Amino acid sequence: MSNSDDSQKRGTGPAIVLVEPQLGENIGMVARAMANFGLTDLRLVNPRDGWPNEKARAAASRADHVIDAVRLFETVEAAIADLNFVLATTARPRDSFKPVRGPEEASADLRARAAAEQGTGILFGRERWGLNNEEVGLADEIVTFPVDPSFASLNIAQAVLLMSYAWQVAGAAGNTAPRFSAPEAPPATKDDLFRLFHHLEASLDRAGYFFPEAKREVLTQNLRTMLTKANFSEPEIHTLRGVIKAFDYEARRLGDARQETSEDEGA
CATH class of the missing domain: 3.40.1280.10 (SPOUT methyltransferase, trefoil knot domain)
Incomplete structure (x- = not known):
């Protein structure tokens, strides 16, 4: 809009x-x-x-x-x-x-x-x-x-x-900034942060983290507060999303392996 x-x-x-x-x-x-x-x-x-x-x-x-x-x-x-x-x-x-x-x-x-x-x-x-x-x-x-x-x-x-x-x-006010400072990574935009929220929450949902359901809102708000306070840079957001993807991949791989083992035992 x-x-x-x-x-x-x-x-x-x-x-x-x-x-x-x-x-x-x-x-x-x-x-x-x-x-x-x-x-x-x-x-x-x-x-x-x-x-x-x-x-x-x-x-x-x-x-x-x-x-x-x-x-x-x-x-x-x-x-x-x-x-x-x-x-x-x-x-x-x-x-x-x-x-x-x-x-x-x-x-x-x-x-x-x-x-x-x-x-x-x-x-x-x-x-x-x-x-x-x-x-x-x-x-x-x-x-x-x-x-x-x-x-x-x-x-x-x-x-x-x-x-x-x-x-x-x-x-x-007078300029009190230091004469020089260490280079900083570009800060993440809110859009980057929101994408991290949704990615992490979807992954945790699949893992059964939001249990019981009545606690979902409180747990979600606590997670978002912690992530917001961190003031992540853009590269840090990308790194975290890569970590979540790696965990998701490993969880799927282990799940597929267990399913194959179960099918073999039932054969």
Whole structure:
């Protein structure tokens, strides 16, 4: 459903990904907040009222370049597939072992990744109840805002404005990067990571790992959290998939050998 197959231009600001936004006015105010701080990559996952949306354009207050460049996606996975590193915003604690950052620390890290030409993005949830646990699970880290815990609610445009401002401030800080660093392998995209998820889970399914069935969701989420935290490079992902293929091949070979032995004994 994406209206563009172009990947994020490396070295630019993070993609802002709105998951199932409800009101066109909110999308427009998000676009305006992004434009205030030089961000342009706005991605929408299943906007409730469809797209294009004239109410969004009106609320954007002449941030037409952001509105015109909006890309649509059917799933969060598709919206972040070309990215290397993704933050999930949330106002409440999660049953997750992912690192949790404030906006300043998170934005400084995003700046460093942009300088390394990595594609980055920030997930923002629905106006009424935010992101679900599975969506948070697709991100590398969590970012939350130091608001009053007795009233932690932010609307989606406010949340985007805070992160956009933190991104801008992080760019104004002095350059404290080391004079040189060791070469790094290219980081894996989320699409690479999702393929690893599906490959590993299919292999474990055949091996009977997800037992009893009632524990499948918890086991799957635990695996995905561990794999996401590892921050694999592209070559590492390919190596792991090669390892899984080798195990699958050996399991099939042993299974065929046992079957032949059983048939010979029954003859």
